[in-house]
Amino acid sequence: MRISIFGLGYVGCVSAACLCESGHEVWGIDVDQTKVDFLLDGKSPIVEKDLPELIAKHRAAGQLNATTSIEDAVANTEVALICVGTPSLPSGALNTEYARRVCEQIGLAIRKLDRTFTVVVRSTLLPGTTRRELLPILEKSSGKTAGQGFQLGYNPEFLREGTAVADFFAPPKTVVGAENHATAELISALYAGLPGEFHVAKIEEAELVKYADNVFHAVKVVFGNEIGAIAKSVGVDSHRVMDIFCSDTKLNLSPYYLKPGFAFGGSCLPKDVRALSACARQQNLSTPMLYSLMGSNEEHVKRSAKALQGFGKKRLGVLGLAFKAGTDDLRESPVVELVETLLGKGFDIKIYDRNVSLARLMGANKRFIETAIPHLAELLVSNPNELASHSEVVLVTYRDEEFYPVLKSLSSEQIVYDLARIPVADNIHAEYHGVCW
Numbered sequence: 341m342r343i344s345i346f347g348l349g350y351v352g353c354v355s356a357a358c359l360c361e362s363g364h365e366v367w368g369i370d371v372d373q374t375k376v377d378f379l380l381d382g383k384s385p386i387v388e389k390d391l392p393e394l395i396a397k398h399r400a401a402g403q404l405n406a407t408t409s410i411e412d413a414v415a416n417t418e419v420a421l422i423c424v425g426t427p428s429l430p431s432g433a434l435n436t437e438y439a440r441r442v443c444e445q446i447g448l449a450i451r452k453l454d455r456t457f458t459v460v461v462r463s464t465l466l467p468g469t470t471r472r473e474l475l476p477i478l479e480k481s482s483g484k485t486a487g488q489g490f491q492l493g494y495n496p497e498f499l500r501e502g503t504a505v506a507d508f509f510a511p512p513k514t515v516v517g518a519e520n521h522a523t524a525e526l527i528s529a530l531y532a533g534l535p536g537e538f539h540v541a542k543i544e545e546a547e548l549v550k551y552a553d554n555v556f557h558a559v560k561v562v563f564g565n566e567i568g569a570i571a572k573s574v575g576v577d578s579h580r581v582m583d584i585f586c587s588d589t590k591l592n593l594s595p596y597y598l599k600p601g602f603a604f605g606g607s608c609l610p611k612d613v614r615a616l617s618a619c620a621r622q623q624n625l626s627t628p629m630l631y632s633l634m635g636s637n638e639e640h641v642k643r644s645a646k647a648l649q650g651f652g653k654k655r656l657g658v659l660g661l662a663f664k665a666g667t668d669d670l671r672e673s674p675v676v677e678l679v680e681t682l683l684g685k686g687f688d689i690k691i692y693d694r695n696v697s698l699a700r701l702m703g704a705n706k707r708f709i710e711t712a713i714p715h716l717a718e719l720l721v722s723n724p725n726e727l728a729s730h731s732e733v734v735l736v737t738y739r740d741e742e743f744y745p746v747l748k749s750l751s752s753e754q755i756v757y758d759l760a761r762i763p764v765a766d767n768i769h770a771e772y773h774g775v776c777w
């Protein structure tokens with residue numbers, strides 16, 4: 341394919357050289373004449389392993405060209421990759437100025453084409469930026485409509501500086517955000533033959549994936565360092581601890597606990613987060629991430645309470661009171677906290693939880709239910725259908741097949757508020773809302 345690459349920084353230079361290596365023909369464009377001259381001289385404008393050799397090789401072969409003329413580059417290519425910088429503004433917000441400007445310039449060049457052209461954004465952008473900010477600029481300056489006169493996609497970059505060339509040829513994944521199949525196919529073809537999973541997504545999903553990745557990497561570093569600081573303060577080898585931690589690919593390094601849902605609770609997580617935070621404080625350590633966990637969890641409960649109040653209905657049915665399916669343990673159940681908050685706001689509540697109803701009659705939790713939450717025990721109903729006929733809003737707190745027929749029986753006048761991403765959401769008549777989807 342003939343590709344123009346806008347912005348010859350880390351991402352642009354590495355993409356240019358590696359796409360040449362994959363057999364494509366590339367035009368590099370930058371506003372900085374020095375960077376363009378470097379490429380024209382067959383040299384790398386940045387320090388990056390293996391890059392000088394690739395640039396020299398493909399420049400000599402005539403596969404790699406460079407210019408400051410956007411019009412020439414667009415005229416000579418079928419697809420543009422936007423790799424300009426998106427730095428922070430002094431406020432911390434994202435500066436999209438360079439991306440907007442380059443789109444305006446590309447649009448003016450597209451205006452002169454009598455064929456279709458594809459614009460692919462690779463710069464890191466907050467979800468919605470490509471569609472809300474860049475698409476209108478491209479349409480205005482080109483005088484053409486997205487999806488007809490030109491195609492638009494978003495394709496985040498996952499390279500790490502220092503190993504960028506190796507990362508290009510062995511990416512952790514390839515993510516293609518596009519509005520239609522043809523554009524997704526075209527962008528995917530740029531990376532044909534590369535290993536790793538390919539994901540075709542909506543443009544906004546592809547934009548947010550990049551942030552989820554980078555922020556998670558930051559969370560991992562901070563987490564490792566806070567555990568390390570605590571380990572050192574109590575005379576434990578942090579690397580030995582984290583080697584064992586990382587060997588657990590069932591609960592630790594796995595998708596488990598990573599899917600958005602409701603707040604954490606139960607008899608272990610809150611207690612242990614509090615204890616380790618107290619331990620850090622005793623050691624005079626500042627571990628802000630650890631300290632922030634209980635507060636963040638609390639905010640999630642408050643958000644849900646607010647959303648439920650926002651429906652303006654008072655008759656609420658709660659499917660599931662324990663902190664997760666298959667248990668009668670109500671200790672530190674965030675659902676208990678949510679229900680108590682709503683009771684305080686005047687909600688008329690009925691609760692169905694088979695395990696809790698059984699525990700109320702017998703078992704270790706009988707005493708807890710009678711002494712700690714007698715006001716909630718009174719709200720328990722023995723049949724989920726009774727709850728359905730009572731409720732204007734039904735709150736589902738965990739996934740349980742027993743709940744699904746009841747949910748399907750609800751009418752379009754009723755509302756379902758889902759904390760668990762139930763798999764039957766598409767098959768219910770009631771108005772559906774998820775806690776964070």
Ligand SMILES: NC(=O)c1ccc[n+]([C@@H]2O[C@H](COP(=O)([O-])OP(=O)(O)OC[C@H]3O[C@@H](n4cnc5c(N)ncnc54)[C@H](O)[C@@H]3O)[C@@H](O)[C@H]2O)c1
Nearest residue numbers: 347348349350351370371423424425426438442463464497
């Ligand atoms: N550096 C990384 O490791 C990395 C990894 C993944 C994603 N990203 C993202 O990719 C984007 C680019 O990052 P980078 O580190 O390569 O940036 P960079 O600052 O190194 O390079 C950006 C280049 O864009 C050029 N430019 C600005 N406006 C232009 C215009 N109108 N036309 C042509 N060129 C123009 C600049 O002169 C500069 O050379 C950013 O959004 C960044 O967040 C970076």
